[in-house]
Amino acid sequence: MATAATVHSHAPQGFIRKYIFSLDHKVIGIQYFFLALTAVWVGMFLSLLMRIHLYWPNAVLPLVGEIKPETYLSLLTMHGTIMVFFVLTTAPQGGFGNYFLPIQIGAPDMAFPVLNMLSFWTTFVAFVTIIAAFFVTGGAPLHGWTGYAPLSALPSAGPGEQLGADLWITSIAIFCLASLMGALNFITTTLDLRAKGMTLMRMPLTVWSWFITAILGLLAFGVLLSAGILLLMDRNLGTSFYVPLVVVNGQIMGHKGGSPLLWQHLFWFFGHPEVYIAILPGMGVTSQILSTFSRKPIFGYKAMVYAMLAIGFFGFMVWGHHMFMSGMSPYSAFAFSLLTMCIGVPSAIKTFNWLGTMWKGHIRFQTPMLYAIGFVSLFVSGGLSGPFLAQPVLDIQLHDTYFVVGHFHLIMGVAAIFGMFAATYYWFPKMFGRMMNETWGRVHFFITLAGTYAIFMPMHYLGIAGGTRRYSQYTEVAYLQKLMPIHQFMTYAAIITIAAQFIFVINLFWSMFKGPKASDNPWEATTLEWTTATPPPHDNFGGKTPVVNHGPYEYGVPGAARDYVMQTDPATTTAH
Amino acid sequence: MGLALMAVIWVITLASTYFFVAKTWWLPVGAAEAAHFIDGQLALTFVLMGIVFLAAQLSLGYIVWRYRQQPSSPPVQYSHGNTKLEILWTVLTTILFVGLNLMGSRVWASQRFDQAGPGAVQVEVTGMQFAWYFRYPGLDGKYGATSPKLMDPSAGGEAAVGLNTNDPAAKDDVVTGTMYLPLDREVDVSLRAVDVIHSFFVPSLRFKQDAVPGLNIHMHFKPTAIGEYEIACAELCGLGHYKMHGMVHVVSQEDFDKWLAAREAEKQ
Numbered sequence: 001m002a003t004a005a006t007v008h009s010h011a012p013q014g015f016i017r018k019y020i021f022s023l024d025h026k027v028i029g030i031q032y033f034f035l036a037l038t039a040v041w042v043g044m045f046l047s048l049l050m051r052i053h054l055y056w057p058n059a060v061l062p063l064v065g066e067i068k069p070e071t072y073l074s075l076l077t078m079h080g081t082i083m084v085f086f087v088l089t090t091a092p093q094g095g096f097g098n099y100f101l102p103i104q105i106g107a108p109d110m111a112f113p114v115l116n117m118l119s120f121w122t123t124f125v126a127f128v129t130i131i132a133a134f135f136v137t138g139g140a141p142l143h144g145w146t147g148y149a150p151l152s153a154l155p156s157a158g159p160g161e162q163l164g165a166d167l168w169i170t171s172i173a174i175f176c177l178a179s180l181m182g183a184l185n186f187i188t189t190t191l192d193l194r195a196k197g198m199t200l201m202r203m204p205l206t207v208w209s210w211f212i213t214a215i216l217g218l219l220a221f222g223v224l225l226s227a228g229i230l231l232l233m234d235r236n237l238g239t240s241f242y243v244p245l246v247v248v249n250g251q252i253m254g255h256k257g258g259s260p261l262l263w264q265h266l267f268w269f270f271g272h273p274e275v276y277i278a279i280l281p282g283m284g285v286t287s288q289i290l291s292t293f294s295r296k297p298i299f300g301y302k303a304m305v306y307a308m309l310a311i312g313f314f315g316f317m318v319w320g321h322h323m324f325m326s327g328m329s330p331y332s333a334f335a336f337s338l339l340t341m342c343i344g345v346p347s348a349i350k351t352f353n354w355l356g357t358m359w360k361g362h363i364r365f366q367t368p369m370l371y372a373i374g375f376v377s378l379f380v381s382g383g384l385s386g387p388f389l390a391q392p393v394l395d396i397q398l399h400d401t402y403f404v405v406g407h408f409h410l411i412m413g414v415a416a417i418f419g420m421f422a423a424t425y426y427w428f429p430k431m432f433g434r435m436m437n438e439t440w441g442r443v444h445f446f447i448t449l450a451g452t453y454a455i456f457m458p459m460h461y462l463g464i465a466g467g468t469r470r471y472s473q474y475t476e477v478a479y480l481q482k483l484m485p486i487h488q489f490m491t492y493a494a495i496i497t498i499a500a501q502f503i504f505v506i507n508l509f510w511s512m513f514k515g516p517k518a519s520d521n522p523w524e525a526t527t528l529e530w531t532t533a534t535p536p537p538h539d540n541f542g543g544k545t546p547v548v549n550h551g552p553y554e555y556g557v558p559g560a561a562r563d564y565v566m567q568t569d570p571a572t573t574t575a576h
Numbered sequence: 577m578g579l580a581l582m583a584v585i586w587v588i589t590l591a592s593t594y595f596f597v598a599k600t601w602w603l604p605v606g607a608a609e610a611a612h613f614i615d616g617q618l619a620l621t622f623v624l625m626g627i628v629f630l631a632a633q634l635s636l637g638y639i640v641w642r643y644r645q646q647p648s649s650p651p652v653q654y655s656h657g658n659t660k661l662e663i664l665w666t667v668l669t670t671i672l673f674v675g676l677n678l679m680g681s682r683v684w685a686s687q688r689f690d691q692a693g694p695g696a697v698q699v700e701v702t703g704m705q706f707a708w709y710f711r712y713p714g715l716d717g718k719y720g721a722t723s724p725k726l727m728d729p730s731a732g733g734e735a736a737v738g739l740n741t742n743d744p745a746a747k748d749d750v751v752t753g754t755m756y757l758p759l760d761r762e763v764d765v766s767l768r769a770v771d772v773i774h775s776f777f778v779p780s781l782r783f784k785q786d787a788v789p790g791l792n793i794h795m796h797f798k799p800t801a802i803g804e805y806e807i808a809c810a811e812l813c814g815l816g817h818y819k820m821h822g823m824v825h826v827v828s829q830e831d832f833d834k835w836l837a838a839r840e841a842e843k844q
Contacts, residue, residue, distance in 0.1 A: 151772040360652060464618075
C-alpha cells in the first residue's frame with residue numbers, strides 16, 4: 001500500500017495543482033480548516049441574530065431586516081446544520097486530522113490522495129448548496145437541524161419548506177458522501193501506512209481519536225445518506241416513508257401509512273454517533289496537549305484508548321435517548337437509558353486520566369494548554385447534565401427545553417470548539433511556520449471561557465423552569481415571559497463572547513505573515529510532526545522514512561538527557 | 577497564570593452552583609401526583625451530579641495551580657498510570673450511573689408502563705398548527721368518529737378535529753379549546769396530531785408527550801391541586817410554534833360536572 005502514496009512524491013509546481021486541486025494532505029487539511037473557519041463565522045453570525053431577536057423582538061437588523069417567526073426558525077435550523085456538519089465535523093477531522101494523521105504515523109501522504117481531494121471538494125459543494133438555501137424563494141427551511149418529519153417532508157407545512165428544504169437535505173446528502181470518502185481514507189491510512197515501529201499502541205491519542213472517528217463516520221453517514229434520500233423521495237416523488245395520512249391547514253396531503261418515528265430512528269442512529277465524531281478529536285488533542293505541557297506521560301494510555309473504543313461502540317446503541325417523549329415504547333426507553341448511563345463511564349475515565357496526567361506535573365501555561373484545560377472543564381460541565389437527560393423520567397420535564405440546549409452546546413459545541421482552538425494554537429507553528437501571539441491568545445482564552453459559561457450555564461436554569469426551546473418569542477406564554485431576564489443576560493454574554501472572536505481571527509492572520517518564526521519543535525513535544533521541518537516538506541519527511549522506537553508521550557524520563565524522548569530517538573534511550 | 581486560571585475556574589463553578597442551590601429559577605410547584613417522584617429523582621440527581629461537578633472542577637483548578645512549573649518544582653512523577661486506580665474509578669462511576677438509572681426507572685415504570693384505570697376521565701388531545709383541541713366523549717363514554725375529510729381548522733371546535741356529526745356516538749362529544757379536569761381523578765389522555773408532530777407539555781403537571789400524526793398515544797396522570805396551568809408546545813411544529821399555547825383548568829369534581837353539563841347543553 002505504501003507505494004500508492006509515493007507516486008506523487010514530486011511536489012506540483014502550478015498554482016492550481018499546488019493550492020486548489022492539491023493532492024497534498026497538508027494543503028487539503030488547510031483547505032478544510034479555512035472552510036470550517038468560514039462556516040463557523042456564518043453559524044456564529046446566525047446565532048447572534050437569534051440572540052438579538054430574543055432580546056429585541058421588533059428590531060430591524062442590517063442585512064436581514066425584520067426577523068419574523070419563520071425567519072428565526074430558519075436561523076436556528078441553519079445555525080445548527082452549519083455548525084454540526086461544516087464546523088464540528090469538518091475542522092477537527094477534515095482539517096487537523098488530514099494534516100497531522102499521516103505525519104504522526106510517519107506516512108508521506110494519505111493512502112488515497114485523489115479521494116482525499118475529492119472528499120474536500122465534495123464538502124465544498126455541500127457547503128455552497130446549503131448556503132444557497134438562504135437565497136431561494138421561501139428562504140431557508142424552518143424544521144430545525146434534526147428535520148423531523150412530517151414538518152420537513154411537506155412543502156406546505158411552512159415557509160422555507162419548499163426549495164430551501166430540498167437544498168438543505170441535498171446538502172446533507174452530499175456532505176455524507178464526502179464524509180464516507182474521508183472515513184475510508186483515514187481508516188486505510190491508519191491501518192496501512194504506519195512507519196516502522198509505529199505499533200497501534202505507540203500511536204498518539206490524536207491518531208486513535210481520528211481513527212475511531214473515521215470508523216464512526218463510515219457507519220453513521222451511510223445511514224443518514226439513505227435517510228436523506230428517502231426524505232427527498234417523500235418530498236418530491238410522492239412516497240410515504242415518513243408521512244402518514246395528514247391534514248395540513250384543512251388540505252389532505254397525498255401520503256398514507258408512513259412513520260414519523262422512522263425518520264427519528266434513522267436520524268439519531270447517525271445523530272448520536274455524530275456527537276462523538278465532533279468530540280473525539282477534541283479528546284485526542286486535549287490528551288496530547290495535557291501530556292506535553294505537563295511534561296508528564298499521559299496517565300493511563302491504554303485506558304484512554306479503550307475508553308475511546310468503548311465510547312465509539314456504545315455510541316451506536318444509545319440513539320433512542322433522543323426519543324423518550326416521541327411515542328416510542330416506554331420499555332425500550334428503559335434499555336436506551338441504561339446504555340446511555342454506561343457511556344458515561346468511559347467519559348468519566350477520560351476525565352480522571354486527564355486530571356491524573358496533570359497531577360505532579362510541571363504545567364506550562366501556553367495558550368494551547370489553556371484551551372486544553374478549558375476543554376476538560378467544559379467536558380465535565382457539559383457531561384454531567386448527561387445523566388439527567390439520560391433518565392426518561394426527568395425528560396418528562398427537561399426534554400425539548402433549554403436544559404438540552406445548554407447540555408449539547410457545552411459538550412459537543414463549546415468543548416469541541418475548545419479542542420479546535422487548542423489544536424490551532426498548538427499546531428499553527430508547524431502548519432504556517434510562525435508562532436501565534438501568546439498575550440492575545442490568553443486574552444482570547446479567558447474571555448471565551450468565561451463568556452461561553454455565561455451563555456450556556458443559564459440555559460440549564462431556563463430548562464428546569466420549563467423554558468421550551470425553538471420559540472421565536474417568549475411573549476405568548478406567561479411563565480416563559482418571567483424567564484426573559486435570563487435570555488437578556490445570555491444575549492449580552494453572547495455579544496461579548498462573539499466580539500472576542502475577532503481577537504482570535506486577527507491573531508491568526510497577523511501571525512501567519514508577521515508572527516515570529518517557529519522552530520521545528522517549539523513545544524518540546526515528542527510525536528513525529530515535531531521531528532520534521534517547519535512547515536513540513538511535500539513528502540513530510542524530506543525523503544527519509546522515520547523509524548519509531550518509543551511511545552508517544554515520554555516526558556520527564558528519569559536518566560534521559562533532556563526532559564523528553566522523541567518517538568524517533570534511538571532505542572537505547574531509557575524509555576519504552 | 578496558574579493562580580488566575582484556578583480563580584476563574586473556581587468562580588465559574590461556584591457561581592453556577594449558587595443558582596442551582598438557591599433555586600432562583602426552578603420547577604413550577606407540582607400539581608400532579610407524579611410531581612413528588614419526579615422532583616425527588618431530580619433532586620437526587622442534582623445532589624449526586626453536583627458533588628461530582630464541584631469535586632472535578634475544584635480539583636481541576638487546584639491541580640493547575642499547585643503543579644504549575646516553577647524553578648523549585650521537584651522532578652515530575654514519571655508514571656504511565658495506575659491500573660488499580662483505573663479499576664477503582666471505573667467501578668465507582670458504573671455503580672453511581674447505573675444505580676441512579678435504576679432508581680429513576682422505577683418512577684418511569686410507574687408513569688408509563690401501565691395504562692389508566694377504568695374510572696379515569698377520558699380526554700382526547702389533538703394538536704394542529706397552531707392550536708390544541710380537547711374532546712370529551714360525553715355520557716356514552718365513547719368518542720364519535722372523526723374523518724380527515726371533515727377537518728376544517730379555520731372553523732375551530734368540532735370541525736377542526738373533523739368530528740362526524742352523523743355518528744350517534746358523536747352526538748354528545750364535547751370539543752373545547754381549554755382543558756378542564758376534575759381534581760384527584762386519574763386522566764386518560766389520548767394524544768393525536770393531524771399535520772406535524774406537536775408535544776403536549778404542562779410543566780406544572782409534570783407531563784410531556786409528543787403528539788404524532790398517525791399514532792394515538794394513551795397516557796395518564798392525576799392532577800392534585802386546583803388551579804390554571806399553562807400548556808406550551810414542546811416540539812417544533814412550524815412558524816407558530818411559539819404561540820401554540822393553551823390552558824388546563826383543574827377544578828373540583830362538582831365544578832367539572834357543571835362545566836361539562838353546560839357544554840352538553842350548548843350543543844343541543
